[in-house]
Amino acid sequence: MKKYCFGVDVGGTTVKIGLFESTGVLLEQWEIETHTENFGERILSDICDSLDAKLMEKEISLDEVEGVGIGLPGPVLEDGTVLQCVNLGWGTFNVAEKLSSMFHGLKVMAGNDANVAALGEAWKGGGKDYDDIVMITLGTGVGGGVILGGKIVTGYNGGAGEIGHMHVNDEEEVTCGCGRKGCLEQYASATGVVRLATRYLAATEEETKMREFGAQITAKDVFDLAKAGDRGANAVVRQMGEYLGKSMSSIAAVLNPQAFIIGGGVSKAGQFLIDAVKDVYRETCFAACGDAAVHLAKLGNDAGIYGAAALIVK
């Protein structure tokens, strides 16, 4: 194994880049702008320029670089073919092959950004003691990734790890972003928690400080109030925990992972959230799966560059 590798996490606004020792030590990280105009035709060459500049600055020769891992905001097949990245303006092509040909023929591996972040957490974050983890990212939406034997499960169309679109509620009338109704994302994302809070307020006369926030209430407000003992906020957290915990039980019945790792903005609620979810999980899961660990993610926004590096060196 050569001494260095790069991890690249491409978003719609910025590209995060990390220079790593192949052992997993992050030496330096920086960002460049994502130029999405003209179908994102500059994105890969901008990345190459930035990597070349870094190698020159640090006086690292190409011979010392194992390769470049890259995470992308769209479905990516195991061979590095990206099916479509709407946010980047890209269609379908083999991004691993293309970037390799543009960057001195070095080894390049590509993956979906959520899956790659899961790999990062499995490598150096909340899941680093486990081979088989399921990561669930609670952000604006709910995403995730499945890591088995230390490798990403990609799925046939790159659609594995779309945990936010597990069906959890037959009664839902509002349509999810995916076009279906009753997806986990509609209750366990930041907007999902707000939806549950709003519904709770409309359905009850219960005194709760949540009312003071009105329509501006955020998921963070709900969790802060719940921690402070507000009964209504705790009822909302419990609902959210029910949806998430039962989804985890269903995942466990299929995969029996060693650990679940919970990340994303909503997970800033910390151990309080983990406890709420873990209780439901323990009550509803198949007995053999009851000892799965449930941990917070640890790498935050850096999970993507760690995971991209892991594509190369893990």
Add this chain to the structure above:
Amino acid sequence: MKKYCFGVDVGGTTVKIGLFESTGVLLEQWEIETHTENFGERILSDICDSLDAKLMEKEISLDEVEGVGIGLPGPVLEDGTVLQCVNLGWGTFNVAEKLSSMFHGLKVMAGNDANVAALGEAWKGGGKDYDDIVMITLGTGVGGGVILGGKIVTGYNGGAGEIGHMHVNDEEEVTCGCGRKGCLEQYASATGVVRLATRYLAATEEETKMREFGAQITAKDVFDLAKAGDRGANAVVRQMGEYLGKSMSSIAAVLNPQAFIIGGGVSKAGQFLIDAVKDVYRETCFAACGDAAVHLAKLGNDAGIYGAAALIVK
């Protein structure tokens, strides 16, 4: 690869054994009794005796045998450790190592019987054109197996593929065999279909031939009546299809498999069942997973010996 291998499927009453060419041709199959007395201490030596006798009968030398695969009715870890087989009277030990030491040091691989049957279907049955399948076995209970990249996903405690214990109904008041409430098995197994039928009859005055069967009605009766156009029976099949199809949607959101393979006694209802399930699946699954194939299993009770052989030669 040597020319022959054995596939052994151990049940609580009989042990099914197949002699295969390593290419997957089943040359001969037979059964021996499972002697479970004295903590099942004879089971492995009975198997060895039977294999030795077959080799002698067919004039096959040990040098021509690649190994022995064995499926067992309990959780089995990747290294061949069986955690407990209540039906065999066994506790925890490494069955692969033990059988190998008893059978001339040949390679032995072990797996859970439902997972091994899934591997058999993936190798030579309904899933033979696919690398990544999820098998769902609708029998007295609901079992299954997850095959990714042609290999069994075992899970941390050997608990992967327990699809029957996915949680699908919050309202259930009857306890499942696993101790929880609202498991898929409670609606999609043979007894589950009967449960749905009984509830349908109790809840409605609708005229249906199901009434004529009374408490003796079977899942087969329900499907036969549904095929013949009975409205009530079709309503029951639709309910069962809803539970199963939505579970498949949730599995797809996590794993995005190429194909689902439906087996077990209930699947004798054939394409009629597949169509009922497929419709719900297509309506409820995440869009990227919509093109997953849904097929009937093909190997019936032989899936276990095929899968056991596949543990060795696939």
